[in-house]
Structure formats: C-alpha cells, structure tokens
Amino acid sequence: MNERQLLMIPGPISFDPAVLRVMSTPTDSHVSAEFIELFGRALDDMLQVFLAPHGYPFVVAGSGTLAMELGLANLIEPGDRVLVIRTGVFGERFSDIARRQEAVVDEITAPLGEAPALAEVEKQLASASYKVMTVTHVDTSTGVAADAKGLAALARKHGALMVLDGVCATAGMECQQEAWGVDVYLTASQKAISVPPGLALLVASEQAMEAFRKRKSLVRSYYADWGKWLPIMDAYRGRKAAYFGTPAVNLIYALRLSLSQILAEGMEARFARHLQLSDGFKAAATALGLRQVPVRPEFGAATLTAAYYPEGVGAELLKKVADEGVILAGGLHPDIKTRYFRVGHMGPTLPSDILATVGAIERGLAALGHPVEMGAGVQAAQKAMGV
Ligand SMILES: *Cc1c(COP(=O)(O)O)cnc(C)c1O
Numbered sequence: 607m608n609e610r611q612l613l614m615i616p617g618p619i620s621f622d623p624a625v626l627r628v629m630s631t632p633t634d635s636h637v638s639a640e641f642i643e644l645f646g647r648a649l650d651d652m653l654q655v656f657l658a659p660h661g662y663p664f665v666v667a668g669s670g671t672l673a674m675e676l677g678l679a680n681l682i683e684p685g686d687r688v689l690v691i692r693t694g695v696f697g698e699r700f701s702d703i704a705r706r707q708e709a710v711v712d713e714i715t716a717p718l719g720e721a722p723a724l725a726e727v728e729k730q731l732a733s734a735s736y737k738v739m740t741v742t743h744v745d746t747s748t749g750v751a752a753d754a755k756g757l758a759a760l761a762r763k764h765g766a767l768m769v770l771d772g773v774c775a776t777a778g779m780e781c782q783q784e785a786w787g788v789d790v791y792l793t794a795s796q797k798a799i800s801v802p803p804g805l806a807l808l809v810a811s812e813q814a815m816e817a818f819r820k821r822k823s824l825v826r827s828y829y830a831d832w833g834k835w836l837p838i839m840d841a842y843r844g845r846k847a848a849y850f851g852t853p854a855v856n857l858i859y860a861l862r863l864s865l866s867q868i869l870a871e872g873m874e875a876r877f878a879r880h881l882q883l884s885d886g887f888k889a890a891a892t893a894l895g896l897r898q899v900p901v902r903p904e905f906g907a908a909t910l911t912a913a914y915y916p917e918g919v920g921a922e923l924l925k926k927v928a929d930e931g932v933i934l935a936g937g938l939h940p941d942i943k944t945r946y947f948r949v950g951h952m953g954p955t956l957p958s959d960i961l962a963t964v965g966a967i968e969r970g971l972a973a974l975g976h977p978v979e980m981g982a983g984v985q986a987a988q989k990a991m992g993v
Pocket of ligand 1: 794
C-alpha cells in the first residue's frame, strides 16, 4: 500500500491522522476513571451527532451488520410483520436478519437507481399491521438516498417503528433522529463517523425502548440483546463502570476524538460540506460523460457517487486510477456489478480531494485511450463546489 494514497471508497475511508494516532495510546483499563469519563463523553456526544438528545445510545464492538442486527433483534418477536424498503443490496440484509427473527417480511423494492414513492409505501403500511419498517438511508450499492424524513413520518402515522440504516449516511447526510421520529438510527464507525472499522453505533428512541420493554419473549441473540448493554451504557453515561463485554478501548479513544471533531465543525456545516463535495464530484462525472446509477438527482446520496463506466471501459479504469494514488470501489449491486464503480466522499474529505480524484479519473480514462477532454471534469467540480 502507498501510504499517501487517497482512499475514496464508501468505507472504510481516509481517516484523520489525529484519529489514527490516538488509537496508539496505551490501552487503559475499561474501568479506569479516565476511560469512564472518555466513554461517557463519547456516548453523550453521540446523541448530539445523531440529533437525538433524549435517545438511548449504544456502542458495541462489531461492524455495521451487527448494528443492523442490534436494531432488529430487539424489536421483533416471532410472527411480527416487518416492511423492508429496498433501494439496493443492504435492504436484502435487513430482510435476512428479520427472517432469522421469524418475522413475516414484506418488501417494497424500488427499480434500480430509484427510491419508492411515499404514496406506494403508505399504501403498503395501511394494508397490514407492521411492527417495524426498515429503511436504508443511503444504499451503498446504488448510491441512492431514501427520503428518511418522509418515510419516518409515514411509519409514525401508521404505528410502525422505523429502523434506519445510516451506515453510509450518519454524520454525512442530514438526519434529525428525534425531530423526524426515527426510532432506531444505526451506523458503523468506518464511514462518515470517520473512525476505523470495528464499532457498531445505535441510538434508540423512547418509543423503541418502550416496545423493547413490552417484549414477551427473550431476545434471540445473546450478544445483541439491549437488555445486556443498556445497563452498561447507562453506567458509563452516569460516569460509572459496568461490564458485560470488554469495550473496544482504543477504538473508543478514536470515536471520542472524531465525535468531538464532528461537533466542532457543527452538524449543519457538516451536512452542507458533504453536499458541496457531492455536487462537485457529480458535476465532474456529468462533464466526463459518466452516467450515474441514481436515475434522477433527487435520488443521489451526498456521501457517495455510483457511476457507470463509459462505453468500452471497465474495471481496468480503477487500476489506472489507483496508479495515480486514488483508490475507488467497484460495483456491488448484482444486476450491474461489472458496469459501474463507486466513489465515497465523506468524513474528512476536502474539496481538493475531489479535484485529485477527478483528475486521477481523467488521467485513467486518457491512459486507456478513452477520448477525454483533460480538465473538463476538474473545471466542472471547481464550478460546482465554489469557494
Ligand atoms: C457498509 C454498510 C453496511 C454494512 O456495514 P459493515 O460494517 O460492512 O457490516 C450496512 N448498510 C449500509 C448502508 C452500508 O453502507
């Protein structure tokens, strides 16, 4: 690996050097006074980043998929109905997890590159008594963003709990968990939260906690049971120690620092910066003749761009771009896997990183003999990002 490479994939991302450095701090006891304070602060800060001041935060060692399971396993009992909104491959994962919990699962699958219309979702919600509706805020396989606010309002109206997968969105795309009525908002450390992989993060609403308390059966996962973790999180928030499973101490050092950086930037400014980066990259893609997977701009995520290769070009482009020091991701959605690529632009990414990435794509296309007007993408990105 070239240590100066730009990792522009939709997670893990290029992390802030200070966040990486703090992970090499000697590992402290998880019950030391210093660690109790640090973890407690991280949990408090998480509620500000999730915009859920009265929520119940959880930080558990694991990846984003564990966060999804932590969300569903605690709300579902056998026979409960779950509505899964699918805008790419990550919705299917929710269905799989829900079926493991013996839920009855219905899906609304949007055509590739689209999110379903609210009217269609409302019709389905009205047709049966759903306990939970799952939504993928940004589906990383398609670059499609769902209308989290509109969908949360529908879920509330029809008495369903909304579980929102924010793995590729949280701290990059606006989501006001409490104001919008999102019951479980979950993410993982390695995307816009900007901490190396290994932490599952989740905030539950009072309504979600109420549903959890009313369960008649045991949660069918030992490690993912909120009942095991809630006393631990409560203890650290009250600046006391408690033990269930050893916390990922060094990752929590990094989380604490990254959350404080996020809050220092300010949530509104941070969401606006992600839009700026996204507008810049998407304008460049258009200028270079790269068609995006989201079929209309309103379906496009701010944290990543999924674009088709131009005619006559394939995954060899990614190799050429890597030779320029920029790492991009290939396709993930099975229907179009070999025909498109993905670029992440989240976390500490700067406008100049967008320019470097666009420049590397121009050079890669030229190296493959593809007709490209050198600088056209960079110019479009500069114009779209402003100063
Ligand atoms: C990355 C991602 C996941 C899975 O996270 P892992 O950390 O790989 O388990 C789930 N949902 C979305 C939307 C993602 O982008």
